Each structure stands twice: as structure tokens, then as C-alpha cells.
Amino acid sequence: MKPLSDTYVEETRLGFWFLRSHTWQHHVLRVAINDLRSLFSDPLPSAPVILDAGCGQGKSFQYLHKTFAPKRLIGLDADPLSLQLSGEEAKHQGIDIELIGSDCAELDIPDASVDILFCHQTFHHLVQQDRALAEFHRVLKPGGYLLFAESTEAYIDTWVIRWLFRHPMHVQKSAEQYLEMIRDQGFEFEARNVSYPYLWWSRSKDFGLLERLGLLKPKPVGQREETLVNVVARKPQQGTKP
Template identity: 60%
Template sequence: MTTAANPSSESTARAFVPETRFGNWFLKTYTWRHHVLRVAIEDLLRLSHGGIPAGPVVLDAGCGHGQSLPLLARYFSPSRLIGFDCFKPALVDAEAHARATGTHVELQAGDCSAIPLPDASCDVVFCHQTFHHLVYQEAALAEFYRVLKPGGLLCFAGSTEAYIRSWVIRLLFRHPMHVQRSAGGDLQMIREAGFAFDDKNVSYPYLWWSRAKDFGLLERLRLQRRPAFGEREETLVNVVARKPIA
């Protein structure tokens, strides 16, 4: 999902890498909703180990075209759902998905380095495939931490440098390349921002669409052995991290 820092300032060109036409089309597809979003949400719920509170206030940081909104409404049953993105044309599309949730959804335009919400106002920050679009990543994590209540959860799902730098992804999509990190690098940054998590709260999904060289075709044809964990460079990382209770 596309999100930027300082989108209204003169530094917009440096802060925001606009998505390609193909990328914006893909983010509206059934493949994105069912094989990417749904799978990630179900995995994050598993990694939370029952830690999602009843009727949470959920911030979707980088909601993009809004396909996540009905899924978050279904899986989290939030008392308040906020869709937040800097790309205003995407928020126009998100309005229809917000109506489809059957509940009230607030859509806000802005950037993740300056979220217009009070301190400790959210139970869950959902950040799905957004972080690698952000230029000011440390500032965004600080804002996620600030708006979460003590004990609140950051549900983070992102692609790693190994995926973002693959030739097919560089051909079809656009990202700020100088801020991309490995799975370990993302986890370290989240810890350094003050969040806490254990190994049980982390997964490294190995999904067909995340194998950018051949989308898993050689494995499906049994022409290549599926590499085991530790033998491959991870292309995805999911983590549910908690803001500690002081």
C-alpha cells in the first residue's frame, strides 16, 4: 500500500515514490485481496496468540484502495476502524470498500510520519505491505508506537529487500530502494522503536507470489526442490509486536 512522508511539502518528490499504473491496478484485484491480504491477516491473528482485544480501535496504516477494510472488519470486529493513506485517489476507491464493511469506517489522508490521532488512541496498528514504501521509516514506527495504547499491537507484514530488489518487482512496481532491509533488519528496527515480541510472534511466509524469480513455478513442476527455512533469503516477514505496558 502506498504511503509517504510529508506528501504536501516541497519534498514530496523525495519522500514519495508514486506507484506504477500496473501496481495500482494490481492492488484492486482479487489476487491481492484473497492471496495477499487475507492470508496475511489470518497469519497475523495466529501470531497474536489471542492477544487482539474485543472491539478494538484499529488503524490501517496505508490502507490504499481499501480492500483491507472489509477483511479487518470481519476478522477484528473493531469498534472503530480508521483507514489512513497519503494517496488521495486511492481513498476514493476505499470509500466503496468502507461501505461494504457494514460498519462505520473513518478514512483519513495523511502520512505515516505524522498521524493525526491522539496518543494512546489505538489498540491495533495494521501495517500491511506499507513499510517498504515509506522513506521516513523510523518516524513512522515512532508514530505507530505513540498512537498505540500500552499493550497495543503492531500487526506488521512486509516484503524484504530480497523481494523488492528482484528484477520483476523493479520492473512492475516502484519503491524507495535506499531504505529496503532484510527480514532481520525490519525486526531489529521494530525492536529499536520500543516494541516487544518473541519468536512465536514472527513468521517468514514462503508464498508463491513472493518468489519473484519464477513465482514458484519450478517447484510446482518438481524441477526444483523447495528450499528449507535457513537455506533461502526470506522475502516476507510478519510480526505482531506489542507496545510494553509501563
């Protein structure tokens, strides 16, 4: 099936398989959503409209539904096969879902219509990152939340990941650069709304093997090059950029 974006970077067969695996669903998606939930400073929105931007094969739907109890859940992806599998996943889970085939840089969604925008491990696949972030800001309601969870250049630009998966390498960024992008787009967040998970699968060299064997002591935040960054950022209540 032809992608719905001219800038779409097609995943490898291994990558496509991994995105439907138990490891991805249980040890990556579930963990990320639980962590993002913990980063909220205020009570969760009641019965929110949620957009999963880059929903892939829909493995996030059950966790988003359980955690946030949305009145409306929208899944968006530029890969038609992934959208088809998302529909099947939603049906299997008994979850109502609206699916949209679109590039994140051009969302066919009205202004200020979304309460929570979930973007998990999607941004490092996007070529037009600035445009996508501007679209995220546009479709969120004033006071709405961007839930952003991303792998950084320190992880994506390792020989293992470059060999097994496919990404647009010229747009990869550090954790600090991603956070700066989000702030520059007009989103607000504080240090307590940010985390730097250091999970085994994200370790850039040995997947944490030496640490699990007790042969290497893990470095604390501030003394290591971060491989993951999670942030809950909010669109200002007035709905305008600073």
C-alpha cells in the first residue's frame, strides 16, 4: 500500500513486526503511558478527546482508553496497512475508534478540537518536525495537553538501530533539542513535567546488559547522554503563542 505522505520513511520488515510484538506493547507503550500519566501537574481532563498521532498498529488504544477514559479516541497514521491493523486492534479490544490517514505535518482535524494529543515514538520518523509540532499546537484546545515520548539521537544513531530499523537521520535530536522545540512552539511545561527514562531497551551500546550483570554502575541524570525523553506540555489557556 502506498504511504499517504510524500516524506514517509517506510519501516523495515523487522521494525513493522516489532511494533506489533508483546515487547513493544507491554514494555514500551504501557510503560511510556504510565510514566506520562505521572507527569501531570493537574487533574486529568474529564472525558477528553484524544488524538494518537502516529498510532501505528493501534497497540496504544487499550492503554489510552484505560488511563484517560476518553469520550472520543482518534488514531492517525500515514501508513494504510498500519491503519487497517489499528482498526482490527480496536475491534478486538472493543474500543470505538476514528481512524484518519494523514501525515502529522498536515492534520485534517479542526482547530482547538483535541484535549490530549499523544505522540509516542513517532517524532523521530517525521521529516517535517516543525510543521508537525505547529499542527499539534493548532488542533489542541487552549489548556490541552501534548503527551510527547521520544527516543533521542543518542539512541537512534547507534549501529544496532541503524542496521535493524529505518529513520530519517538528518532530523534526529537530543532530549534538550526536543524540549526546546516544544517550548518554541508555544507549549508550557516545568521540570516536574519531564522525565528521562533509562530503560534497558534504550541503552545505546549494550541494552543495559553490563548493568544487569553488576559490572557497570548506571550514570545518573545529568551525567549521561539521554536516550529517551517524556514530557507533558500544555497549550496556554489563551491559545496563543508567547
